[in-house]
Amino acid sequence: MTLVFLTTSIKKDKNLLRFFLLGVGTLLPFNVFITAKKYFDMTLLRHDGGDDGDVGEGWFTFTKDSFENAFSFSYTMANLATLIAMNRMRVFDTAATSDKEDYEKSKLYDRLTTYPLLACAACFFATALLALDEHVKGTFVVSFATFNLVLFGVFTGFVQSGSFALAATRERKFSTAVVSGQALSGVLASFVALTCSGFNFAALYFGLSGLACLLCAKGGRELVLEMKKEN
Numbered sequence: 001m002t003l004v005f006l007t008t009s010i011k012k013d014k015n016l017l018r019f020f021l022l023g024v025g026t027l028l029p030f031n032v033f034i035t036a037k038k039y040f041d042m043t044l045l046r047h048d049g050g051d052d053g054d055v056g057e058g059w060f061t062f063t064k065d066s067f068e069n070a071f072s073f074s075y076t077m078a079n080l081a082t083l084i085a086m087n088r089m090r091v092f093d094t095a096a097t098s099d100k101e102d103y104e105k106s107k108l109y110d111r112l113t114t115y116p117l118l119a120c121a122a123c124f125f126a127t128a129l130l131a132l133d134e135h136v137k138g139t140f141v142v143s144f145a146t147f148n149l150v151l152f153g154v155f156t157g158f159v160q161s162g163s164f165a166l167a168a169t170r171e172r173k174f175s176t177a178v179v180s181g182q183a184l185s186g187v188l189a190s191f192v193a194l195t196c197s198g199f200n201f202a203a204l205y206f207g208l209s210g211l212a213c214l215l216c217a218k219g220g221r222e223l224v225l226e227m228k229k230e231n
Helices: 002-034 037-043 059-089 099-132 138-168 172-197 202-230
Strands: none
Touching: 002 059, 002 099, 002 138, 002 172, 002 202, 037 138, 059 138, 099 138, 099 202, 138 172, 138 202, 172 202
16 A cells, blocks of 8 residues: 555656656746847847848847837737637547547647657757758848747647646646746746856757656656546
């Protein structure tokens, strides 16, 4: 009896960590791009030919002054639209009445947690590769980042829906773990940004963020596998 209790406790502790990782993954992409202001400021100082210098008046100045607002708008609008669409579709409202439906539901959670986080990691690695090119136009860098943030808004909307729906089927502390992970994501992004700024190496910052997303995806995958095993 004691052995069963200990085994259950260990599983619960692991699941708390996994839900925590899902929480980190839901807000990490946005926090990473917002805290990389120095990198985007420097890239927007580049002329069309790729040389550094004063920007002058016009589109470059406007973008340099307001790209953070553009980032926030792109991400939040895509994220909100995704959450509204998921709510309208009511994908989690139907209760499973058979083993087959339980299995299909576990596959749904997999598609809403693991795969979107893997896609976020791929976007981060692509951004890291772009950051290695010091001659690419600043306008292209910001446009690429804005496009990524739209994708991040959609992907993390899926993860938010899936993680909270999955946590709702368990004890309240699992939902708390997701929220705590979201809070840590901002602290984590700021810490990594401060660390990487010492090396003046943006590619390292985005690369580490991609690895963090892979870790979060691993946590989501383990939750789904355990769910399938239980079913």
